Amino acid sequence: MGKTLVEKIIAEHAGKEVSAGEIVIANVTVALVQDGTGPLAIKQLQKLNLEKVAHPERTVLFLDHSAPASRKELANDHMALRAFAAKTGAQLSDVGNGICHTVINEDYVNPGDLLIGADSHTCTGGALCAFSTGMGSTDVAIGMALGKTWLRVPETYKVNVTGKFPVGVYPKDLILHLIGMIGADGATYKSLEFGGPAIDNMAMEGRFTLANMAVEAGAKAGLIASDKITKAYLKKMGRVNKWREIKPDFDAEYERIIDIDVSTLKPIISYPHTVDNMRDIDQSVKDHIKVNQAFLGTCTNSRLSDWAIFSTIIKGKKLAPGVRLIAVPGSKKIEAELLKYGYLQAVMAFGGLILPPGCGPCVGVHGGILGDGENVIATQNRNFQGRMGNPAGNIYLASPATVAASAIAGYIADPREYTRVLRPLGTVPDPSKLPKKEVAKKAVRKRAPKTIRRRVVKKAAKARAFRPAKKVKAAKKRASRKR
Template sequence: MGKTLAEKILSEKTKQDVKPGDIVVSPVDWALVQDTTGPLTVREFLGLGLPKLANPAHTILFIDHAAPSPQKQLSCDHTFLRKFARDYGAVLSDVGEGVCHQIMAEKYARPGDVIVGADSHTVTAGGLGAFATGMGSSDVAAAFGLGKTWFRVPETFFIRLTGRLQKYVTAKDIILHLIGSIGADGATYKALEFGGEGLSSLPVPDRLTIANMAVEAGAKVGIFPSDDATLEYLTSQGRAADHRYVAADADARYERTIEIDLNKLQPTIAKPHTVDNTATISEVKGTKVDQVFIGTCTNGRLEDLKLAADILRGKRRNPATRLLVAPASPQIVLAGMRMGYIQDLVQAGATILPPGCAGCLGVHQGVLGDGETCLSTANRNFLGRMGNPEGLIFLSSTATAAASAITGVITDPREVA
């Protein structure tokens, strides 16, 4: 019987003929934490009494969520992680070196890898054909020490993409539409596998955006086949040797198939306070916006800077609306500077934040005031997500966010650009 992409990867790793529902123990290619989950993971690891990391060169500690640190307690957590990395030989990605999920895509993740992280958006690496998932700190601590972990092999939903996106309708609109259609728990512990003829029009940065938010529908993984677009991306990162073609079998069996016609999609918004509380742009346009936030692991890529710059170039943000931009990595910042995107954004009134998570987590760099509304390109809009339960968060694409920064209200980008 043919296998889905998730089943093929786990079969290869475990050297078993796996099927949905099986409990398997799989080797782990990469294990990661970040600075909010990392201290707990490290303490759990130390409590296990294991003498060393199973694979120090593939154990990565990222300091990105509260970077630079806004308070003493978090600074102490950072020094704790730095010391552990030195003592055990783990890889350290320090302040300013980028958001963990973007750096995994740029430097580490490979098609067919199994990746675990103490962060739910570890699923992002599925955009490169990896079986990548978030786990609890205790599970990741065990993976640190053993180099393997257990999974229940997930059933798979096949998301068949057809057609092609219209101008200013983006990959973010695809995933918001899907989550709104199936609900925040509609794919709990399922693999969301994306394919179909429409896939060829989506480059890897778009796939990373979609995979990043698969967990917002409850999915264990969001995964794309590795194809020529994957090779192109890895080549651009100087990692062509890391590429291999990985795809589901032609006769793979799926629990459910969901069709999305890209031609028909409209700019889509997630309204407070859940990601599946979605609406098309026509239903919410005109809503006042106090802050626009573009960036982080969902939409902080070079393509997002370009899209925002193209819309904002020669214009100015609404004086009543703050515009914050957080590129996801130093590579993106430097490329954005070379290509003039950063200059265009600053001239439009944007505040450029250092590579990191910034206001997405609500620790610093964009915390909302009481009653304020933010239109964000991040992945979550839960109550209090941006540091204040009295604030309101709407989620959108970069195009919608940039257009709305100009007008000061939620705006259809097709009407501004």
């Protein structure tokens, strides 16, 4: 019997053949903690007199959830993580460097790796065809110290995605649709294996969005086969030598197969207070939901393409009266790209507030907590009650395009109203959106019509005819010398 992606990867790290349902001990490639879970992990290691890490170069501590620290207790947690990194040699990703799930995939994760993290959205790494999963702080602490962990090999649901994305519909809409379809507990402790023509043609950034939200259906992991798109991403990140092709066997055994035709999808909104409380945009527009705050960011949708889509829609527009916009780049690398392409400037000109790379208001500890009864439309992955710091606030989840349209309108709005400026997924960028240097290389200049050329020639002739007398005399002298 053939093997699924998750069975193949775990088998490598367990050193033997494995099957779904089997409990194994496996070697850990990469481990991470963040400033909310890291202090707990450190305390557990101190209790066990085991304050060390097996692989310092592949153990990363992130200060991202409350960064910069918003109160003294959190500042002390940051101090503890910095001290642990200095003592053990573990890698430290300090304030402003970015979100753990973004940076870890930019710098550390490769196809076939086994990544554990003390954060539920560690599953983002499955987009690179790594078995990447969230665990409790104690489990990750032991994995950091010993370089091994135990786990049960999950069964796999195959998600077969076909068709072409309509304009205004994005991977975020696809994953919200899937979660609404199977439920928030519909894939508990399963591995979601995304495949099919629509996935084969999907850019890496869209794949990260899908893998990131696999846990919102209860999944242990969300994986995508390693292919030429994975290779191109690793090349961009400077480690193409780490790429290898990993695919499931043609006769792999799946517990369930889910078919989705994306060409039938509309923009999707997730209503409070569960991710699977899903509506399509037609219903949301009818509901006429007022927006108090819009949020672009998080490990789900804070990458270059997300900002590009958002900036394309808001170009030449103004933020609706009474609406606050908070935008947060996913990492320092992404922030530099956004600055280069002018997307940071576009959001600022629109009236948005830019926060340093990190989690921003997603977890509700700083930088955008909601007031009582306020509504936020956000690109994040969770809308649980109290998620953004106030149980009396309401969180609506959507794609960057829908958030942009809603920020302009002041209520939840349909991004398909902007089909003139939006493009289907996978098309080349508009030269007008590229930096000036890139435009010079890529933009194709068209020759002006004959009538326009004639006008230009006539104007040039007139300009020569009316040159000052001194210049005419000087020109005649130069001509006579040449003779």
